Amino acid sequence: MNWRAFSIATALLAIGATSAVAQIPPGNNYECHKVKDLKVPAKFVPQTGETAADQVGAFIQDVKKPYLLCNPASINGGPIVDPLLHYCCYKIKANTKVKADYDITDQFGPLRLQTSKPFLQCNACSKAPAP
Secondary structure, eight states: OOHHHHHHHHHHHHHHHHHHHHHSOOOOEEEEEEOOOOOSSSOOOOEEEEEEEOSSOEEEEEEEEEEEEEEEEOSTTOOOSOTTOEEEEEEEEESOOOOOEEEEEETTEEEEEEOOSOOEEEEEEOOOOOO
16 A cells, blocks of 8 residues: 555545535524424415525425425534524425536535525524414
8 A cells, every 4th residue: 555645545534524514603403393284273274476596596486395394413422513493394496507616525524516596495493382
């Protein structure tokens, strides 16, 4: 085995890992659960013609139905930064798709991803156990 090449490669990986970890903003991890609308106190009313804009583009979308409830989660014993911050996600139908490529880094490592048509809208929400 070429120990010099191994040492250089190890050093580069360490530098890359250090800079990649520094770029990950602090925040919660989430576990998302599929949901069913129990129609209490009323059935969800779909919304049409909602405008939304993000870092990929601007969209006109219809909000179809509740889909996920995302709870802050401790992954592998890690911390929960904000235990009160939950997300409620809704299925949407957007009028257009905009492709954009992004380099991301998370606990699973670096990836290059390409976006396509949005299909979920997630909003911060409050949550309490039902009686």
